[in-house]
Amino acid sequence: MPGFLGTEKQFVARFSRPILASRDAKSSPKEQEAGALAMEALHRQVLPFLLRRIKEDVLTDLPPKITQDLLCELSPLQERLYEDFSKTHFNAELQDCIDGISAEGAQKRPHVFQALRYLQNVCNHPKLVLNANHPEFGKIQMELAKSNGSLNDIEHSAKLPALKQLLIDCGIGNWDVSINQHRALIFCQSKAMLDIVENDLLKKHLPAVSYLRLDGTVPAGSRHEIVTKFNSDPSIDVLLLTTLVGGLGLNLTGADTVIFVEHDWNPMKDLQAMDRAHRIGQRKVVNVYRLITRKSLEEKIMCLQKFKLLTANTVVSNENASMETMGTDQLLDLFKLTDQKAPAADRKTSGDRVSMKTVLETLPELWEDREYEEEYDLTQFLERLKK
Secondary structure: OOOOOOOHHHHHHHHHHHHHHHOOOOOOHHHHHHHHHHHHHHHHHHHHHOOOOOHHHHOOOOOOEEEEEEEEOOOHHHHHHHHHHHHHHHHHHHHHHHHHHHOOOHHHOOOHHHHHHHHHHHHHOHHHOOOOOOOOHHHHHHHHHHOOOOOOOHHHOOHHHHHHHHHHHOOOOOOOOOOOOOOEEEEEOOHHHHHHHHHHHHHHHOOOOOEEEEOOOOOHHHHHHHHHHHHHOOOOOEEEEEHHHHOOOOOOOOOOEEEEOOOOOOHHHHHHHHOOOOOOOOOOOEEEEEEEEOOOHHHHHHHHHHHHHHHHHOOOOHHHHHOOOOOOOHHHHOOOOOOOOOOHHHOOOHHHHHHHHHHHHOOOOOOOHHHHHHHOOHHHHHHHHOO
8 A cells, every 4th residue: 555654754754753752861741742642643544454463362272371480599609699799899890881881992891791691690500600710719619618519519509409399399300100290391591501400400319300402502403303202202301492492483382381490681582482382282281480589680680571571562552652661770770689678778879870871871782692692701701800
């Protein structure tokens, strides 16, 4: 229907310009009103051509999907690393980030994403950050040696004991065949965390569990064979996957339990991953469990996920004009290991918010996951913590 929305010049003048102007942080109430009216008019004009069909409306015979968040308390070692970074290194690293943004050769400076990645790894397992480059490595190794402990002990991660108990509750790894056994997909973001789940948990503590593994090291031509084997062989209890490789395009209806050990900033990636089991061909109720460390970065990531889902699921209408946007200073809050009930006096100052706003406003467009991993490698970041 050429001309239905006018010429490009007319479309820009009537819709694009007022909508973009209303989204500017410095827009006036009049501009915001004009943007809302333009959005409403555009929505009303294209509505007859839009059809949104969600799975619940179309696949009426599909069993329900139940999602549960399992909150885990940080281990003493995790809390120690988290607090040490927040109190000792955070202010200096943040200032370096701000200085680097305004300086020549900013790529040589540490980036705020390195700090976020560091805290995410602490939430998953101390082994992911504790290596020879970490300033606390030698001290912690000596302490563990005195107590005949090891970093490989699952008690040092909040999630591994919880994952072990969850698998046992599902009848996985239990020698008692009379228990109603389920089959599970276990998703991790990184191959390193998948290694920890496989070597430190399954092999050492749940040797009765039979499993397959699917990650980026598996050739593309061999992945279908693994999927087929898992779906057709009920004796295989678990399939270990990375979200990037196993989160899209695979049919894994042989499982009725989905467990997320790590979580993506983008909620759609996690939704795609859990729907590998919840799709046509599934005849059982699908239970999704998300392991989340309390009062940490992860708990706040899940809050951001909910915000993004709410935004994505909101139909464009008059209500959108009053929908509040996320504050730019929330990223600063991600670094704090605090309770939601913390008193107002303990909250950040307005100066912190201005600084973080400066950081966020100058960040470039988001890259692919692989590009972030290459650019913001933690090796150099850990070396800086020694200084």
